[in-house]
Amino acid sequence: MVRFSFCGRMLVALPQGALFWPDRRALLVADLHLEKASWFARLGQLLPPYDSIATLTDLAGLIDGTGAQEVWCLGDSFHDRDGCERLPERARTLLTGLTARTRWTWIVGNHDPLTKPMDAAGIASGASSPPDICGGEVVAEAVVDGMVLRHEAEPEEARPELSGHFHPKLRISHRGRLVSRRCFVATPHKLILPAFGALTGGLDAGHPEIVRAAGGPAEALVPVADRLLRFPLRAA
Numbered sequence: 677m678v679r680f681s682f683c684g685r686m687l688v689a690l691p692q693g694a695l696f697w698p699d700r701r702a703l704l705v706a707d708l709h710l711e712k713a714s715w716f717a718r719l720g721q722l723l724p725p726y727d728s729i730a731t732l733t734d735l736a737g738l739i740d741g742t743g744a745q746e747v748w749c750l751g752d753s754f755h756d757r758d759g760c761e762r763l764p765e766r767a768r769t770l771l772t773g774l775t776a777r778t779r780w781t782w783i784v785g786n787h788d789p790l791t792k793p794m795d796a797a798g799i800a801s802g803a804s805s806p807p808d809i810c811g812g813e814v815v816a817e818a819v820v821d822g823m824v825l826r827h828e829a830e831p832e833e834a835r836p837e838l839s840g841h842f843h844p845k846l847r848i849s850h851r852g853r854l855v856s857r858r859c860f861v862a863t864p865h866k867l868i869l870p871a872f873g874a875l876t877g878g879l880d881a882g883h884p885e886i887v888r889a890a891g892g893p894a895e896a897l898v899p900v901a902d903r904l905l906r907f908p909l910r911a912a
Contacts, residue, residue, distance in 0.1 A: 677696070678690075678899040678903065678904040679698075680897070682862070682867055683822075683836035683865060685697070685836075686698060686699065689904055690738065690899060691900065691901075692734060693870040693871065693872045694869075695867070696742050700746055700821070702744060702745070702747070702820075703735075703738060703747050704747075704748045704750060704869065705735065705747070705748075705750065706841070707752045707869075707870075707871035707873055708731050708735075708749060708753045708754070708873045709753075709754070709871070709875060710760075710763065710873070711756070711759035711760075712727055712759075726874075727873065727874045728764070729766055729767045729770070732767055733770070734874070735774070735872070739774060745778055745779060746778060746780075747774070747775075747780045748781050748818070750783050750785075750826070750840040751783050751785025751826070751827025751828070751840055751841060752786065752840065753782055760810050763810070771810045771811070775811030780811060781812060781813050781815060782813070782814045783815055783816070783817055783818065783827055784814060784816055784827065785827040785828075786827065822835065822836060823835070823837065823838055825839075826839050827839060828842075828889065829841070829842075829868055830889075831888060833865075834865065836865050836866075837866045838869065839866070839867075840870075842861070842868055842879050842885065843877060843878045844860070844878065844879060844881040844886055845870065845878030845880060845881060846896040846907060847881075856878070858870035859881055860897040861886055861890055861894050861895075862894060862895055862896075862897050863890050863891065863892050863893065866894075868886065881909055882909045886909075890909075895907060895909055
């Protein structure tokens with residue numbers, strides 16, 4: 677575990693791309709994109725259908741390893757609004773077990789903003805409403821101990837802010853090889869988490885959209901063993 681200070685709070689950057697907040701015993705993850713493979717399968721692009729169970733197994737391991745009592749998912753937890761309904765039984769059982777034993781909060785993202793409510797017969801209506809996703813509470817965003825938790829960073833936000841959305845990755849050349857690692861993007865008041873999902877791509881941490889969202893000079897944070905490597909970022 678690699679501890680670092682952010683806006684006067686001690687946080688822990690985990691190599692798996694999650695963030696642990698010891699004072700709250702809270703685990704924060706972004707962009708799980710559960711059931712992404714099954715979404716592509718409906719379009720005829722077949723991918724191994726194990727992304728959800730792999731992501732949730734990794735997440736369960738971190739909950740056990742850190743002793744987290746709270747879990748905050750910072751948006752795009754499902755790849756689309758019907759993703760929860762497509763979860764295979766094993767993945768659903770694992771997820772509902774996790775949401776039952778922790779204080780679990782889903783923050784909505786652009787991929788999973790709403791879901792279709794069910795009528796008395798269990799048939800989805802045409803309207804939309806905030807979802808009940810396999811347990812836990814669903815919110816648009818939250819303010820926790822003075823820090824804003826939302827899906828996508830807002831450049832003008834002056835309060836301390838934790839977000840996801842961009843799937844940042846640091847790409848560098850090392851000994852003639854291109855090395856790519858998911859990373860956190862940090863400014864004095866913003867922290868953008870990498871994607872945690874097993875089937876997620878990544879955007880170069882120096883991409884203009886990430887730099888714009890950060891709202892100022894930023895650096896990439898890469899936790900490695902017992903160190904936190906820091907790389908200044910410039911727009912690509």
